[in-house]
Amino acid sequence: MKVAIPKRYEGTKIDAHAHIGKFGSWAGVESTSDELVEQMRLYNVVKSALFYTDNELVRQAVAKHSKELVGYVWPNPHDGERAFQLVRTALRDWKFKGIKLHPLVHSFLPNDEIVYPIMEEAMKEKVPVAIHSGHPPFSLPWSIGELAENFKDITIVMLHMGHGHGVYIQAAINTARRFDNIYLETSGMPMHSKIKEAMELVGEDRVMYGSDSPFHEPAVEIDRICSAGLKEDQLRKIFYENAHKALGL
Numbered sequence: 001m002k003v004a005i006p007k008r009y010e011g012t013k014i015d016a017h018a019h020i021g022k023f024g025s026w027a028g029v030e031s032t033s034d035e036l037v038e039q040m041r042l043y044n045v046v047k048s049a050l051f052y053t054d055n056e057l058v059r060q061a062v063a064k065h066s067k068e069l070v071g072y073v074w075p076n077p078h079d080g081e082r083a084f085q086l087v088r089t090a091l092r093d094w095k096f097k098g099i100k101l102h103p104l105v106h107s108f109l110p111n112d113e114i115v116y117p118i119m120e121e122a123m124k125e126k127v128p129v130a131i132h133s134g135h136p137p138f139s140l141p142w143s144i145g146e147l148a149e150n151f152k153d154i155t156i157v158m159l160h161m162g163h164g165h166g167v168y169i170q171a172a173i174n175t176a177r178r179f180d181n182i183y184l185e186t187s188g189m190p191m192h193s194k195i196k197e198a199m200e201l202v203g204e205d206r207v208m209y210g211s212d213s214p215f216h217e218p219a220v221e222i223d224r225i226c227s228a229g230l231k232e233d234q235l236r237k238i239f240y241e242n243a244h245k246a247l248g249l
């Protein structure tokens with residue numbers, strides 16, 4: 001163990017995972033697009049991938065803050081044709097740049113056939129698919145691996161890289177090692193040491209910063225990465241270059 005107070009990385013950042021809107025029930029967090037953009041400025045975040053279940057709210061936010069916010073469409077695959085049309089409209093007409101899936105919230109397995117039309121649209125439009133990970137039974141890393149294996153040409157961002165459970169964090173790293181179209185996003189994952197391990201084992205180009213604001217405070221998410229013992233050029237990759245290249249942000 002290295003005994004030292006980590007220095008915060010002040011360089012330019014891209015946030016691969018941010019929200020606006022109101023998350024009630026157990027979560028009890030909310031934010032507006034103005035608040036998010038103000039928060040981004042405090043941490044030198046120049047772009048954020050933005051998603052919320054109310055896609056119309058995201059569309060308005062992206063229209064208002066087109067320099068800072070990039071829309072990802074968040075469908076419920078159980079909606080069938082309606083979900084497909086939403087994805088199509090968002091990618092083609094609203095110029096959203098990615099798709100977000102939350103298998104736990106919408107109760108489906110990542111590799112379920114209901115997801116395939118959405119993945120095929122992602123392939124056609126050449127956009128990444130960001131998927132929540134870390135909660136059984138629907139959003140475990142192994143299941144995301146099954147989807148990644150079936151859609152090798154699609155960039156898949158495994159949000160939270162396994163989240164709070166050590167076994168799932170390890171599975172996220174192991175699964176990403178098997179499928180090179182999987183990228184790991186760090187928000188809400190508690191272990192700084194696993195960020196360094198992921199950089200070494202998965203690859204320096206396949207780990208990226210996300211805040212999951214307003215669920216998490218960027219200061220905590222940023223400082224965890226800064227505590228991982230990475231070199232300056234590795235920090236530049238994780239905070240900016242990897243998302244810039246892989247997600248076109």
Ligand SMILES: [Zn+2]
Pocket residue numbers: 017019212215
């Ligand atoms: Zn989130």
